[in-house]
Amino acid sequence: MDPNLFLPPEQLAPGFDLRPAWRLGDEAIERDAIDFWTRTGILPAGVTPQERARELVAVVYKEGSMIGVLTAQVGRLAQVRARLAFVRGAVDPEYRRGHIGLVMYLYARDLLERWSAAHPEERLAGVGAFVESNELSERAKSGNGPTRLGLIGFTPDGRQIRVCWFRDFRLDLS
Amino acid sequence: MRVAWRRDDPEIEADAIAFWNRIGVLPEGVDPAKRAKELIAAAYKDGQLIAVATAIIEHVDFLGVRMAVLRGATDPAHRRGHVQLALARPSHDALRDWALAFPEEKLAGAIAFVAPGEWGDFTRMPVWPESELEVAGYTPDNQQIRIRWFDHFRLD
Numbered sequence: 001m002d003p004n005l006f007l008p009p010e011q012l013a014p015g016f017d018l019r020p021a022w023r024l025g026d027e028a029i030e031r032d033a034i035d036f037w038t039r040t041g042i043l044p045a046g047v048t049p050q051e052r053a054r055e056l057v058a059v060v061y062k063e064g065s066m067i068g069v070l071t072a073q074v075g076r077l078a079q080v081r082a083r084l085a086f087v088r089g090a091v092d093p094e095y096r097r098g099h100i101g102l103v104m105y106l107y108a109r110d111l112l113e114r115w116s117a118a119h120p121e122e123r124l125a126g127v128g129a130f131v132e133s134n135e136l137s138e139r140a141k142s143g144n145g146p147t148r149l150g151l152i153g154f155t156p157d158g159r160q161i162r163v164c165w166f167r168d169f170r171l172d173l174s
Numbered sequence: 175m176r177v178a179w180r181r182d183d184p185e186i187e188a189d190a191i192a193f194w195n196r197i198g199v200l201p202e203g204v205d206p207a208k209r210a211k212e213l214i215a216a217a218y219k220d221g222q223l224i225a226v227a228t229a230i231i232e233h234v235d236f237l238g239v240r241m242a243v244l245r246g247a248t249d250p251a252h253r254r255g256h257v258q259l260a261l262a263r264p265s266h267d268a269l270r271d272w273a274l275a276f277p278e279e280k281l282a283g284a285i286a287f288v289a290p291g292e293w294g295d296f297t298r299m300p301v302w303p304e305s306e307l308e309v310a311g312y313t314p315d316n317q318q319i320r321i322r323w324f325d326h327f328r329l330d
Contacts, residue, residue, distance in 0.1 A: 079311045082300075125300060143239075143283055143323025150323060152310035153236050165300035165308055173290055173298060 009107035013060075013100055018107045021056035022072075022115055029059055032066040042090050057087065058108040060100055067092040068100055070108040077128055079153060080163060082171060084128035085112050102139075105147060113166045125169045131160040175260065178213035179229075179268040186216050189223040199247045214244075214265040217257050224249040225257040227265040231281060236311070239282035239329070241321065242269050262305035270324050283323040287313060 010018055021029045030053040037049045052071055060068035072085040087108065091101045109127050116124040129149055131140050140160065144150045149162035178186045187210035194200045200209060212228040229242040244265070246258045266284065273281035286307055290297045297318055301308045307320035 080309055081312065082309075141328040142325075143321075143327055143329070144325070150308050150310070150321070151237065151329075152308075152321070154238070163308070163310075167299075167301050169300055170298040171300055171309065 009103050009110065012106070013098075013103045015062065016067075016100055016103070017061040018104065019059050019061065020111050021059055022108075022111055029056065029066075030054075032061075033059060033069050036066045036069060036092070037090070040090065040092060057085070058104055058111055060091075060104050062095070067095050068104050070104050072108070072112065072127075074122075074124060077161075077163070079161070080125075082125035083123050084126050084163065085124060086128045086130070102147070109147075109164060116166055117168060123172075124166070125171065126163055126165040128164075129160075129162045130155060131162055175215055175217055175264045177215050177264055177268045179215070179265075179272055182211075186213060186223075187211075189218075190216060190226050193223045193226065193249070194247070197247070197249055212245075214242075214268055215261050217261055219252070224252045225261060227258070227261045229265075229269065229284070231279070234285055237282070237321070239327075240280050241283050241285040242281060244284050244286040259304050262302070262307075266305060266322065270326070273324055274326060281324070282327045282329075283321060285310075285322075286320045288318040288320055290316065290318060 019029065021033075033053050033056055034049040037043045037052065043049060043052060055071035055073055056069060057072045058070045059066055068089070068091040070087055070089045072087045074083055074085050076083050087105065089101050089105055091104070112124065112127060116122060127149070139145055139147065148164040150164070151160055152163050153161045155161060176183075176186055187207075190210050190213055191206040194206050194209065200206060209228060212230055214227045214229050216223050216227075217225040225246065225248040228245045231240055232243050233239070234241045246261065248257050269281065269284060273279060284307070288297055296302070302320065305322060307322050309318055310321045311319040313319060
């Protein structure tokens, strides 16, 4: 079941420590993230932890140990003619049964939305995600849902394309 | 505001036909009586119908689901108001309630094709107020595609 999403993300996961990392260059967090990826072995072949560490948006600690990371790559999605932060999340297998991944996403989304408002020159319009259709969780079966990541189509290899717009953003007319 | 979706309300249908004839917005070849069967809701002011929302249900290939394809028409004398905005919520609720009552119809939400020239700066908002229609893409002829999913709907 989803937590009460009307609460601030920080209040949704008592005992977990959510921390910002987006464009902060925080070396301690980056080292912890590299340790996390090395320990869990979840990075795809060809991706170095050092590269991925530069894309950190937010992280989660539990009792001093990093147990979740959310990263983003900014790129233009031609379908909607806008720049989006394409997010990826990873949670320590020991904590995947809870909702910490969702809470981390909500925290990261709000962080990116505030950053976008503070840096209008970046023209960051929202968050994008590619969701594996064979991982059809209850949330992935929903067209929109509490994450506000609305389904807008599918990639040629069958992944869902989802977008959460920043409501105060204004699109370019072209 | 008066809801009309699948109610066969002869009074609203007659008002809508008179409205379309008065403002002349129906394309050539479209039968007003047939279009009247597509009414979702109508807005009245001082007893006169001044705006309508209509829909047909179609399969949307790029999403793989059935959606209500929305259309709206407003009396030119009231275009500067927010009549279509006011129609958005009751129209959504009517379609959603119908989708819930008829799950075999597998209606996933609503979709609108928006000409930027007609809607101006409003098209710069990625999510519209009231209707919650969100930008999902563009057609080859540069119309915005906006969609809203029903909260209850689940993909197969």
